[in-house]
Amino acid sequence: MKDQIGRRVVIRRRLPDQHLTDVVGVLRALGEMDLIVATDKGEVTIRYADIVAAKEVPPRPVKYSEIAALERAAVGGWPPVETAALGDWVLRAGGGWTNRANTALPIGDPCVSLEEGVATVVSWYKERGLQPRFAVPLPLARGVARVLEAQGWESYFPTTVMVSDLSFAAEDSDVVLADEPDEAWLRMMAGQKGELPPIARSILTGPEMVTFASLYCGGELAAIGRCAVADGWAGFALVQTSLPYRGQGLARKVMGALAAWARAAGAGRGYLQVEEANEPAISLYTRLGFARHHGYVHYRLTD
Secondary structure, three states: OHHHOOOEEEEEEEOOOOOEEEEEEEEEEEOOOEEEEEEOOEEEEEEHHHEEEEEEOOOOOOOHHHHHHHHHHHHHHOOOOEEEEEOOEEEEEOOOOOOOOOOEEOOOOOOOOHHHHHHHHHHHHHHOOOOOEEEEEEOOOHHHHHHHHHOOOEEEEEEEEEEEOOOOOOOOOOEEEEOOOOHHHHHHHHHHHOOOOOHHHHHHOOOOEEEEEEEEEOOEEEEEEEEEEEOOEEEEEEEEEOHHHOOOOHHHHHHHHHHHHHHHOOOOEEEEEEEOOOHHHHHHHHHOOOEEEEEEEEEEOOO
16 A cells, blocks of 8 residues: 555444444555544554555545635745735736746636737736736636637746645754755755846745755755745745765655644645646655645746
8 A cells, every 4th residue: 555645545344343334534644553644634654464455545525615724825835025915816026037027826706708818917016027927726717728728828837726634743953944045945945946046035025924954964055945924824846966975765754844844833734836847756756645735827927
């Protein structure tokens, strides 16, 4: 069952009185004598000797209201420099740096027709010298996606949003946490994101509660990560390991330390956004207990 860690399962077990009962939840860990399943009411430890049957089951359907709430919390975790409201929609601008800070989030009612809403978004971004772009949560805003596709907008970077209960949290003295990123941290991140404009620091440090993790090996920065807490959610981002140190579990150590900080800051659950094509990252996060919540697709106007 190792390949099912992080997946939703149902396990039928025999109780001491010989009655059978089913445990439904996410498979969290496998030990030598037992396994752990995270249910809606907490973690349950089950001895292998008591298992009668086990199988994987489909994920619990996610409510549209849950998608909307998480997407709004994520805005607070990666705040743009400028925002505007179009009804319930949120228009975000951050000097063009990163999709998350420079896309319209079409959640709820724009108080106009979808076509009028899209036209307003186009004007708003063009007034700021930015390419009009949307981040469309699915299936919540599929009506918006249909309009954009009918108008010829280009889709790109399909993204998976994964969530966790933060049970992997583990304080680690090797991981240094700071309120702001230092120059070494920024240089390492720039290796992934490209040259950083001045506005990048404002976006990175924008949340009220945010921390930056650094892990050094032999005096060299080996791994970094960022976590921000907003609306009770911990948003993980920019977790990366320097090439010479990959495969040594450093990303797991960084994630554990960030999760421990997030719990202390009041977060009850965590999320991250990862491109669907990034299979190694999805595999790592699945092993930590993250599971898919929903997805979204970016759209941009190319003419």
